[in-house]
Amino acid sequence: MAKYLVTGASGQIGSYVLERLLDRAEVIGVDLRPSGIKEINDFIILGDLRSREFVEKIVKDVDVIIHLAAQVSVERSWEDPIYDAENNILATINLLKEASERNIEKFVYISSAAVYGMPKYIPIDEDHPKNPLSPYGVSKLAGEYYCKAYSGDFYTIIIRPFNVFSPRMDPKSPYSGVIAKFVQRVKKGLPPIIYGSGRQTRDFVHVKDVVDFIEIAIRKGERGEAYNVGTGEETSILELAEMIIEIGGFKGKPIFEKPRKGDIERSVADITKAKRIGFRPKTDLKRDLEEVFELMEV
Numbered sequence: 394m395a396k397y398l399v400t401g402a403s404g405q406i407g408s409y410v411l412e413r414l415l416d417r418a419e420v421i422g423v424d425l426r427p428s429g430i431k432e433i434n435d436f437i438i439l440g441d442l443r444s445r446e447f448v449e450k451i452v453k454d455v456d457v458i459i460h461l462a463a464q465v466s467v468e469r470s471w472e473d474p475i476y477d478a479e480n481n482i483l484a485t486i487n488l489l490k491e492a493s494e495r496n497i498e499k500f501v502y503i504s505s506a507a508v509y510g511m512p513k514y515i516p517i518d519e520d521h522p523k524n525p526l527s528p529y530g531v532s533k534l535a536g537e538y539y540c541k542a543y544s545g546d547f548y549t550i551i552i553r554p555f556n557v558f559s560p561r562m563d564p565k566s567p568y569s570g571v572i573a574k575f576v577q578r579v580k581k582g583l584p585p586i587i588y589g590s591g592r593q594t595r596d597f598v599h600v601k602d603v604v605d606f607i608e609i610a611i612r613k614g615e616r617g618e619a620y621n622v623g624t625g626e627e628t629s630i631l632e633l634a635e636m637i638i639e640i641g642g643f644k645g646k647p648i649f650e651k652p653r654k655g656d657i658e659r660s661v662a663d664i665t666k667a668k669r670i671g672f673r674p675k676t677d678l679k680r681d682l683e684e685v686f687e688l689m690e691v
Contacts, residue, residue, distance in 0.1 A: 394419055395498070396454060400488070401461030402429035402437050405556070405561045406503065409604045410459055411436060423451055424462065429561075435670055442484035444489075452491040459607060461535070467507065469528035479512045481532035482539070489543045499548040500540065504619070506555045506660065508534040515627075516663035519553070519619050526655055535598030537619065544617035550610045552603075555623035555662045558681070559600035560688035561602075572597065572682070575634055576691040579641035591631030591651035596623035596661040599676040606672050616641075622681040624674045636679055640686045677686060 401407040402422025405666050409504055411433050414420040422428075422437040433638070440447040442462055444590065452458070463481050464470065470477040471532040492500050503612065508518055510524035525531045564577035575585040606622045614620065634647040 395456040396403065396420070396562050398423065398451060398455040398458045399461065399595055400424070400442060400459070400484075401503075402433070403464060403560055404465075405563075406463060406557060406600055406603055407461040408433060408561060409600050413604050413608070414517065416438070423453075437552060439611075442487055443479050446610065447485040448491050449486040452495050454494065455495070457487055457499045457501070457611060458488060458492055459503070459611075460485065461503045463503075464529070464617065465505075467527045467529045470527050474528040477528050478535075481529070482535050485536040485539055489539055489549075493546040495542055499550065500543070500656060501550050501610060501614075502536060502540045502606060503520050503607075504537050504551050504553045505530065505533045506553050506621070506623075506662065508537065508553065509583070512659060513641075515559045515659050516625060516661045517621070518609050518663035519621055519666055526556065526657075541617055545548060548616050550616070551597050551619035552607065552610060552618060553621050553662075554603050555596040555621070555660065557598055557600050557603055560683065561600070562689060563683070564691050571595070571630060571633065572685065573689070576641075576682075576686055576689055577636045579643045580686070580689075580691045581638050582643070582646045584643070584645045585634040587630055587634055587647045587649050589630075589649075589656060590632065591629060591647065591649065592658075593630050593656060594627040594659045594661060595630070595633075596626065597628055597633070597676070597678055598623045598662075598674060600678050602674045604607065605675075606667060609671050615670075618666075620667045620670075621662040621664050622667060622672070623664055624676045624680075625662055625664045625673065628659040628678060636682055637686065640679075640683050
């Protein structure tokens, strides 16, 4: 039986990956903090991937590494780019270096659609130019290049999720995504705040689709290749706000404020490449938002 290491196991995606693998494999998780999901805490080791000594200890006897641990906030990356680089680049290098010395079978790197920057065309395929707009995007792209450099030593696969959501989003975080912020406000009886016209579009993908694709990529992904994970469908921020207002039974309309500098106007994934190896997204935005509204604590 293969042994898996899941980094970032207390995070939104990582917790779902850990849960999925516990049913079918030997798996350990790693994170800086415990999970809010009590059932998986016994399988998580607390530690810092920036420490080479810690990485040496946890990678021993592992067959597959799924590397989700990261500093994920664009805002935080501007506030403290050194912290961002240490967590997103140095930690990745530590894992890759140790993986190469331990003859790891496969290394799955969870990158981000932030590597693309301002879209030159829609939908965005994996060959789209990479022009990240933030230190966060730069650090995730650097991690990709390190994975490609090590792909000669062992099997590396890169996954670029678009806008991931689930009931485990943390609305208390100042860096939480738009769905978490909208749900939090509506559940408190407040209108969603939209920056700009609301015509901006995003590709919202449920976390379970991302977990599905991670499993597919481990089985069928091509060595050194990158794959988008999304739904291939655009949803405007205004449409999103209206859906959440309807789900919450809120009697009011969104508030519109000034656009934010550098906000991307349109974003949607071309998932043709992922579909070629068996990916079929199951996200149903309205249904899944109803689940988020019911389960997410605010």
